[in-house]
Amino acid sequence: MESIEDWAGKIFAGDPRAIGKAISAIENGDPSSDALLKALFPRTGGALIAGITGSPGTGKSTLTDKLALHYREQGKTLGIIAVDPTSPFTGGAILGDRIRMPALSTDEGVYIRSMATRGRLGGLASATLDAVSVLEAAGKDIILVETVGVGQDEVEIAELADVTLLLLVPGSGDSIQSFKAGVMEIADVFVVNKADYEGADRLVREVTALIELAPPENPWTPPIVSTVATTGEGVDRLAQAIGDFSDFSREKELAQARLRRRWRKRLVELLERRLVQSVMEGRVSSEELSGYVEDIVARKQDPYSVVEEMMRRAGLN
Amino acid sequence: MESIEDWAGKIFAGDPRAIGKAISAIENGDPSSDALLKALFPRTGGALIAGITGSPGTGKSTLTDKLALHYREQGKTLGIIAVDPTSPFTGGAILGDRIRMPALSTDEGVYIRSMATRGRLGGLASATLDAVSVLEAAGKDIILVETVGVGQDEVEIAELADVTLLLLVPGSGDSIQSFKAGVMEIADVFVVNKADYEGADRLVREVTALIELAPPENPWTPPIVSTVATTGEGVDRLAQAIGDFSDFSREKELAQARLRRRWRKRLVELLERRLVQSVMEGRVSSEELSGYVEDIVARKQDPYSVVEEMMRRAGLN
Numbered sequence: 001m002e003s004i005e006d007w008a009g010k011i012f013a014g015d016p017r018a019i020g021k022a023i024s025a026i027e028n029g030d031p032s033s034d035a036l037l038k039a040l041f042p043r044t045g046g047a048l049i050a051g052i053t054g055s056p057g058t059g060k061s062t063l064t065d066k067l068a069l070h071y072r073e074q075g076k077t078l079g080i081i082a083v084d085p086t087s088p089f090t091g092g093a094i095l096g097d098r099i100r101m102p103a104l105s106t107d108e109g110v111y112i113r114s115m116a117t118r119g120r121l122g123g124l125a126s127a128t129l130d131a132v133s134v135l136e137a138a139g140k141d142i143i144l145v146e147t148v149g150v151g152q153d154e155v156e157i158a159e160l161a162d163v164t165l166l167l168l169v170p171g172s173g174d175s176i177q178s179f180k181a182g183v184m185e186i187a188d189v190f191v192v193n194k195a196d197y198e199g200a201d202r203l204v205r206e207v208t209a210l211i212e213l214a215p216p217e218n219p220w221t222p223p224i225v226s227t228v229a230t231t232g233e234g235v236d237r238l239a240q241a242i243g244d245f246s247d248f249s250r251e252k253e254l255a256q257a258r259l260r261r262r263w264r265k266r267l268v269e270l271l272e273r274r275l276v277q278s279v280m281e282g283r284v285s286s287e288e289l290s291g292y293v294e295d296i297v298a299r300k301q302d303p304y305s306v307v308e309e310m311m312r313r314a315g316l317n
Numbered sequence: 318m319e320s321i322e323d324w325a326g327k328i329f330a331g332d333p334r335a336i337g338k339a340i341s342a343i344e345n346g347d348p349s350s351d352a353l354l355k356a357l358f359p360r361t362g363g364a365l366i367a368g369i370t371g372s373p374g375t376g377k378s379t380l381t382d383k384l385a386l387h388y389r390e391q392g393k394t395l396g397i398i399a400v401d402p403t404s405p406f407t408g409g410a411i412l413g414d415r416i417r418m419p420a421l422s423t424d425e426g427v428y429i430r431s432m433a434t435r436g437r438l439g440g441l442a443s444a445t446l447d448a449v450s451v452l453e454a455a456g457k458d459i460i461l462v463e464t465v466g467v468g469q470d471e472v473e474i475a476e477l478a479d480v481t482l483l484l485l486v487p488g489s490g491d492s493i494q495s496f497k498a499g500v501m502e503i504a505d506v507f508v509v510n511k512a513d514y515e516g517a518d519r520l521v522r523e524v525t526a527l528i529e530l531a532p533p534e535n536p537w538t539p540p541i542v543s544t545v546a547t548t549g550e551g552v553d554r555l556a557q558a559i560g561d562f563s564d565f566s567r568e569k570e571l572a573q574a575r576l577r578r579r580w581r582k583r584l585v586e587l588l589e590r591r592l593v594q595s596v597m598e599g600r601v602s603s604e605e606l607s608g609y610v611e612d613i614v615a616r617k618q619d620p621y622s623v624v625e626e627m628m629r630r631a632g633l634n
Contacts, residue, residue, distance in 0.1 A: 034621055041619035256614065263613045263620065264606065268593060270624045275592040276585060278633045289581065296580045297573065302358035303580065304351055307587045315632050316595045 008039040014138045023113055026130045037130055040137035047136045051158045052146045054167030059193045063229035064146045065101045070235050071142050077109045079135030079143040083128055083157055125156035126269055158186040160262055163245050167191045170199035187222050189241045195226035219252055279314045325356040331455045340430055343447045354447055357454035364453045368475045369463045371484030376510045380546035381463045382418045387552050388459050394426045396452030396460040400445055400474055442473035443586055475503040477579055480562050484508045487516035504539050506558045512543035536569055596631045
């Protein structure tokens, strides 16, 4: 078996097999991933992380590919993570089975990976943040995180990005009325994709009106960039808008504030996981836990009192 | 301020204001909810909990209402929880703003409530389980939990039900191919709603074929019930199918196995929350946590070592 140091060394060198193995370990919640991430940590924090989100059918994958090509032409290396909540309802295949542009999938400067949750403790957002760390340690300049954008998971993933793009398309069910306040907080750049479709102008006007409703203390006014992902139209302007926000964010220390929020949350999650592991492994055996569960099911004890008892046994109260 | 005993007493008496206040406290993660749930616990466990799930537009709310009317005619009391993941993308209004049938909203035997997450620790599924407990303590015979059915949250909510209905409609994007294996595990009853639409027969055949693919060791073969929720057609047969599964499940001790799984998960979640609270409140101050976060952001310490230090300080290792 390979040592953590060797594994980390290969990742620092950008070895795609070592990167892939690391992301699989993260996905599966394999304990080796913690030790690895610890070893990788000093070399993380260097990439620009862009979240690309929006409802299914807005053209996220196509736009992600075009954006990646644009950055490649500038000599930048990329990681692309397509996050897939693996719901049995929507089918796990929305992103996973999609075939990427050949220009990207054969390019050694680009690492592409789909990620699913598989019930990992801490959820999809943590797994994605850890995978981003692996790609940062592998020296990628830019990391594009693409989500299907339908639930709370995606909001959390947006929170881990340095800049978040929200894609909208004209004439979709996506009426602007449905967007409510929450979206203003996560979109740093609005993208009106399929801008050659009917209704694009109206959508731009609606989003403009929505942006004007934002509280005046918001330091950044999100730009609206019109694109046609299939032809690549507008992708250069989109990259410019991403760069602008990134500069602004660093200047105004927004970037630092986001980093702090991100790591505070991650730290609490890690603590949560380790605390439960510690109690479950060392202090309360699996049989004892089953006994507690029996008592609860039989209504002999309530779960709140059981937890208090477990806390006492762990010496915490 | 009202005592927990008085509050619980009002809930036992079915007071809708006291129930509403309890569910709000749960939604907001208010600490009073733990003490209340502890007081309510001995009177929980008595209701039949049915989860109603499926993609948006399959007619869940209409079917839920018709099912509720059916049970009312049999003299049963009901709680209806419409779970809304409050995504900024899909809009929080899908279920919340919907107007219920007047026959239900003016009926004292029915308590109807929409629930959202608001970033509560432990997630939407725990909040829903707690709200179900409140309605059980309030003496409701049947609790219908309706979800929008698009992500992991909904799978977890399905896990807390005694019986889960999965709604499908003909001619939707919902091709049966997209349903993959996971759905077989959560659907106890398949509902082909809008059965008067073209393609309903084909959908029934597709679902039948899917059910036949299930592992032979599965003790229960989910029935397929065709309904037209708008007219109420098939609702009696659906109630019959729910009753059949419920009987089967109790007989074969499936119900007990589900209860055990549900409470084991809930217990670990509660423990998680209490452990983190204990460490954050008693052992590591908010300023110290901020200091750790600064170190991490500055790459002076890695989060994994920080967590180990916090664990040592909590006396757990």
